[in-house]
Amino acid sequence: MTATTERETATAGAPAPAPAIEAVSVSRWYGNVVAVNDVSFALGPGITGLLGPNGAGKSTLLHMLAGFLAPSAGSVRMFGETIWKNEALYRRIGLVPEREAIYPFLTGYEFVLLSARLHKLPDPEAAAARAIRIVDMGSAQDRAAAGYSKGMKQRIKIAAAIVHDPEVLLLDEPFNGADPRQRLHMMDMLREMAAAGRTIVFSSHILEEVERLAENVLVVVSGRLAASGDFRQIRKLMTDRPHTFTIRSSDDRRLASALVSDTAVFGVELGSDRLTVRAADFAAFAHAVAKVARGAGVSLFEVLPTDESLESVFSYLVKR
Amino acid sequence: MNRAIVELTARQLLGQRRSLLLVVFALIPVGIALLYRFEGQQPNHVQWTANVLGARLIVGTLLPIAAVIFGTAALGSEFEDGTAVYLLSKPLSRSRVVLSKLLVAWLATGALVLASVLVAGAIAIRDIPDQGVLLGFAVAVAAGSLAYCSVFVLLSILTSRALITGLIYVFIWEGLMTALFSGTKVLSIRQYTIGVAKWLTTTSERTFAARLDGPEALALMVVMSILATWLAVRALARWEIGESG
Numbered sequence: 001m002t003a004t005t006e007r008e009t010a011t012a013g014a015p016a017p018a019p020a021i022e023a024v025s026v027s028r029w030y031g032n033v034v035a036v037n038d039v040s041f042a043l044g045p046g047i048t049g050l051l052g053p054n055g056a057g058k059s060t061l062l063h064m065l066a067g068f069l070a071p072s073a074g075s076v077r078m079f080g081e082t083i084w085k086n087e088a089l090y091r092r093i094g095l096v097p098e099r100e101a102i103y104p105f106l107t108g109y110e111f112v113l114l115s116a117r118l119h120k121l122p123d124p125e126a127a128a129a130r131a132i133r134i135v136d137m138g139s140a141q142d143r144a145a146a147g148y149s150k151g152m153k154q155r156i157k158i159a160a161a162i163v164h165d166p167e168v169l170l171l172d173e174p175f176n177g178a179d180p181r182q183r184l185h186m187m188d189m190l191r192e193m194a195a196a197g198r199t200i201v202f203s204s205h206i207l208e209e210v211e212r213l214a215e216n217v218l219v220v221v222s223g224r225l226a227a228s229g230d231f232r233q234i235r236k237l238m239t240d241r242p243h244t245f246t247i248r249s250s251d252d253r254r255l256a257s258a259l260v261s262d263t264a265v266f267g268v269e270l271g272s273d274r275l276t277v278r279a280a281d282f283a284a285f286a287h288a289v290a291k292v293a294r295g296a297g298v299s300l301f302e303v304l305p306t307d308e309s310l311e312s313v314f315s316y317l318v319k320r
Numbered sequence: 321m322n323r324a325i326v327e328l329t330a331r332q333l334l335g336q337r338r339s340l341l342l343v344v345f346a347l348i349p350v351g352i353a354l355l356y357r358f359e360g361q362q363p364n365h366v367q368w369t370a371n372v373l374g375a376r377l378i379v380g381t382l383l384p385i386a387a388v389i390f391g392t393a394a395l396g397s398e399f400e401d402g403t404a405v406y407l408l409s410k411p412l413s414r415s416r417v418v419l420s421k422l423l424v425a426w427l428a429t430g431a432l433v434l435a436s437v438l439v440a441g442a443i444a445i446r447d448i449p450d451q452g453v454l455l456g457f458a459v460a461v462a463a464g465s466l467a468y469c470s471v472f473v474l475l476s477i478l479t480s481r482a483l484i485t486g487l488i489y490v491f492i493w494e495g496l497m498t499a500l501f502s503g504t505k506v507l508s509i510r511q512y513t514i515g516v517a518k519w520l521t522t523t524s525e526r527t528f529a530a531r532l533d534g535p536e537a538l539a540l541m542v543v544m545s546i547l548a549t550w551l552a553v554r555a556l557a558r559w560e561i562g563e564s565g
Binding site for chain 1: 322324328403407557
């Protein structure tokens, strides 16, 4: 399934501006292994979460967006220009890679200053100071990066990526290693950037991170775009899927016959020591099961949802 | 050239432990020159300085080892530790990146080997006329450093095992093959360097001989350096990041 989210607005009569990021039928393979398969989308200002389980192809896709991988087929464009082998576009892009590596002999300030100098900014010192202030790393800026915690490295990497105030910011698993306070601070910072009209794309395999930050989402599973668009709609798709529960009770047979008549339930299987129930709606069943059991005079010992892992949610989306 | 990259690379190269080992390694020709001086058996100091100290110890061993270490580390260490992405995600032409890295590798290699040539050579040659041997080797190792470094910078972009590959090249190709087969001299930076050194001396063929004529050696060295640098720029423009999900 592919879908397109076009959030650019064209003024009447004028040609529509090129989307900040556009992927058209992009595929990438390594020998016989397909890492990204025929993915298309267009993104404008705001925060987009690139969501998928580990190994789904998120980093491959992000690296193609950043111009560090050539698509095997299709094209990736930024502001209407091909990103691959187009160094000039990096004036408008900031990239925060997943790897922790920072030059260990540089201080945090020197690292951000290096980025400002490589961008040939007119006042690199002021730009570095501003970026460090934004990520709240002023107190540690003069320490060697080798001694930074994982979360501090993430923040100083973000400072280096935003030192030139880019229009597009790409972040690969930016919240890895950040503590809850740092995570909240980084989220606030990204929201402010998005509110200022920046296009932000970040990858994550954690649903809650994407839920809290992204208004737009691209779900990647096994290299394919499983879903894309408004996060709330995709969340509803995820929640409304069939759910399977295992139940242990004082009388499984009596509970099974009571549950069959409930509208939230569409399948019941009686096992030797437990009951397997398939329900259409997670919340409706969670409310109904206790009431039904009480009505039937059965005591519930255990009610377990069996397929709530992110992988099972994703594979449901792919099968749809 | 980009000043920020030059400064960064200089700190990278000079801060690594390998560089300290190289300084110790560069002192070996000096130590051998001291032993030679105190032994005092050889009748022809110019001949010994050119053939043993210059061609064999410095051009044959110190120069390629220093070049392979500095040349492969200048850019290769950034691919290895994942920091290359910070340079390559900037609006900088790939030629600037390659030339800046190459400049630092060349200066580091050249300075180290040049110092070894001048100090060890001065000790060995004593106070007799050196027939241009010191100047010849000084210029030759400076040019040879550039040729070697350009090849090793290229190698560091092409393979993640640049250091090992470079050492194999130095010992198998430059050390063994060119010694066994004279036809390989046109593809040997070692022979180019000796050719240039011989060209700048006034020694006789009996005292110090080279397999390549001076102009031929210099021309091949220039072609090799330009070709390797051009290929390095092309390879860097096509460089792709490693994959991890």
